[in-house]
Amino acid sequence: MNRHLLRTPLAALSAAALLAFAPGALARPTAEQIARLGKDLTPVGAERAGNKDGTIPAWEGGVTKPPAGFDPAKGWADPYAADKPLYTITAANAEQYKDKLAPGQLALLKRYPSYKMVVYPTRRSAAFPESIYSAVKAEAGRIDTANDGNSVLDVVGSTVPFPIPNTGVEAIWNHAFRYRGATLVRHQTEFPVQANGAFTPVKRYEETIFGNGLKDTPNVLFYFRTSYKAPSSIAGEVLLAHDYIDQVKQPRAAWVYNPGTRRVLRAPQVAYDTPRNGVDGLSTVDDYDGFNGSPDRFMWKLVGKKEMIVSYNNNRLTDKGLKYADIVKPGTMNQDLVRYELHRVWVVEATLRPGQNHVYGKRVYFLDEDSWQIAHGDLYDGRGELWRVLEIHGVQYYDAPAFFIAGSAQYDLQARRYVSSGLTNEEKPIRFNTPLRAADFTTDALRRAGI
Numbered sequence: 001m002n003r004h005l006l007r008t009p010l011a012a013l014s015a016a017a018l019l020a021f022a023p024g025a026l027a028r029p030t031a032e033q034i035a036r037l038g039k040d041l042t043p044v045g046a047e048r049a050g051n052k053d054g055t056i057p058a059w060e061g062g063v064t065k066p067p068a069g070f071d072p073a074k075g076w077a078d079p080y081a082a083d084k085p086l087y088t089i090t091a092a093n094a095e096q097y098k099d100k101l102a103p104g105q106l107a108l109l110k111r112y113p114s115y116k117m118v119v120y121p122t123r124r125s126a127a128f129p130e131s132i133y134s135a136v137k138a139e140a141g142r143i144d145t146a147n148d149g150n151s152v153l154d155v156v157g158s159t160v161p162f163p164i165p166n167t168g169v170e171a172i173w174n175h176a177f178r179y180r181g182a183t184l185v186r187h188q189t190e191f192p193v194q195a196n197g198a199f200t201p202v203k204r205y206e207e208t209i210f211g212n213g214l215k216d217t218p219n220v221l222f223y224f225r226t227s228y229k230a231p232s233s234i235a236g237e238v239l240l241a242h243d244y245i246d247q248v249k250q251p252r253a254a255w256v257y258n259p260g261t262r263r264v265l266r267a268p269q270v271a272y273d274t275p276r277n278g279v280d281g282l283s284t285v286d287d288y289d290g291f292n293g294s295p296d297r298f299m300w301k302l303v304g305k306k307e308m309i310v311s312y313n314n315n316r317l318t319d320k321g322l323k324y325a326d327i328v329k330p331g332t333m334n335q336d337l338v339r340y341e342l343h344r345v346w347v348v349e350a351t352l353r354p355g356q357n358h359v360y361g362k363r364v365y366f367l368d369e370d371s372w373q374i375a376h377g378d379l380y381d382g383r384g385e386l387w388r389v390l391e392i393h394g395v396q397y398y399d400a401p402a403f404f405i406a407g408s409a410q411y412d413l414q415a416r417r418y419v420s421s422g423l424t425n426e427e428k429p430i431r432f433n434t435p436l437r438a439a440d441f442t443t444d445a446l447r448r449a450g451i
């Protein structure tokens with residue numbers, strides 16, 4: 001591998017590619033700025049208008065109703081099934097599109113013959129409930145950060161605390177808070193894939209209750225519980241995590257039920273750069289969901305906005321007619337099943353703080369302006385070399401309504417392997433807003449679930 005190809009800094013992105021939507025002075029939004037939400041800005045702070053070229057359309061409310069005949073047991077039917085590809089990006093023509101690509105995408109195109117990007121018309125499908133929009137606007141002027149950005153103050157019902165962000169850490173908090181229902185129940189499978197394409201599925205059952213579903217419980221970002229069903233080496237293990245809005249006042253609390261000892265143990269290691277369970281060291285705990293956990297080990301810079309080709313509207317990846325073997329292939333995921341579109345993204349660069357430890361020296365994230373979900377991440381090692389590339393395959397779950405994950409892939413350029421996460425094709429459908437209780441997320445409940 002030519003390592004010089006992996007040292008492409010964010011500064012190498014052409015100046016013209018960065019839009020003139022730069023972060024302003026460090027201050028709360030003014031009343032005039034907040035009044036723009038729902039007008040020239042969408043209710044969550046994106047630019048409502050399309051771009052000058054007409055390649056990005058205006059946001060017109062997104063998709064909030066299922067198409068006729070929708071059956072979650074068959075997957076989330078594609079409202080854009082009639083769309084035809086505009087073009088396909090490969091290693092042979094990547095130079096032509098480099099101003100619309102991240103360094104990690106360019107590296108994948110050069111490294112893997114199976115990696116390509118089939119680009120479709122841009123469809124701004126992301127949408128959320130009206131109650132969320134109202135809460136965002138009502139709270140936008142008073143929410144603030146403290147403790148060098150590691151705490152968020154005065155959030156009640158908002159899922160986008162900083163619709164007009166001034167700093168990188170505000171943007172990453174928007175990702176952490178983003179709406180995924182009041183609760184989320186998901187059976188999902190992960191695949192740490194060998195170089196020859198072999199894999200052992202890691203099956204998990206997840207339950208999450210978010211802060212907006214816990215109105216009477218202050219300072220909670222989410223409660224999360226996951227039970228491992230396979231492989232046999234970890235089957236029966238259960239993880240419980242409590243994440244808080246004020247990460248300084250209350251750091252993450254985590255516990256693990258071990259089926260061998262039948263004991264519940266505190267698990268302070270379930271954070272930061274600890275390798276995730278079951279994925280062969282290909283991903284860290286804080287890689288999950290794009291990024292999660294306390295932001296305190298990094299300095300977060302809001303670079304600006306950029307037009308970028310990202311994975312979007314991946315209804316096909318939810319199709320229950322697909323088998324995992326159809327999707328998970330040697331080298332890369334089956335790129336014929338992945339849809340790419342041109343969207344505006346916020347660019348956030350995270351650099352390791354002096355005196356802090358982490359396997360990543362730098363992380364660069366590209367957040368979809370319409371949903372605040374991380375769409376892509378480039379992860380660098382301590383030498384400044386591009387190490388891992390993260391692609392989040394987003395989709396609008398119109399029955400929630402919420403923009404969330406149809407699957408993801410994290411490619412390790414040094415190990416020449418990848419892990420695919422979040423696939424649900426051979427599982428029960430994802431459920432949003434299912435009634436869950438805070439009492440289901442206690443250590444006593446964890447012990448009972450283990451037994």
